[in-house]
Amino acid sequence: MTKLTTILEELSDEDIQWILSSGVEEHLEPGTIVIKEGEYIGSIYMVLEGTLGVYLTATGTKLLNTVGPGEILGEMSYLEEKPTAATVVVLDNAVLLNITRESLDNKMYDEPDFGRRFYKGIGISISRRLRQINARMDYMLETLEQAKKWPLDDNI
Secondary structure, three states: OEEHHHHHHHOOHHHHHHHHHHOEEEEEOOOOEEEOOOOOOOEEEEEEEEEEEEEOHHHOOOOOEEEOOOEEEOHHHHHHOOOOOOEEEEEEEEEEEEEEHHHHHHHHHHOHHHHHHHHHHHHHHHHHHHHHHHHHHHHHHHHHHHHHOOOOOOOO
């Protein structure tokens, strides 16, 4: 999930207009599975409205993260041409903009500068997300180190 605003900052007005005219709005109800972990998808999705939950098989049914307006789904699978890494489910009514891989690929072929701007936006977004994950991991590791110092009560 990538922040849409970061990508839009890299795109021209014409690029944004193309995305809006090429994408198809999907109105989805709670419980709808948008992306299923381990499957190939033929689109990326821009979240326009609503909240979606992100789940990994390893966590069972535990909610890992939520995404909302201004975020993109499926960008990792698009970049790597690999199966999806998580399942994404609509939590409350949502509106997504579905942009097919084929239309994106064709646009990038026809206009390489669009591709450069689009990939740069996704790259910056993924870099920011990685920095956030690193900060969370640092916090978790520090908390774990502190917990190791707590005295154990054998009477529990």
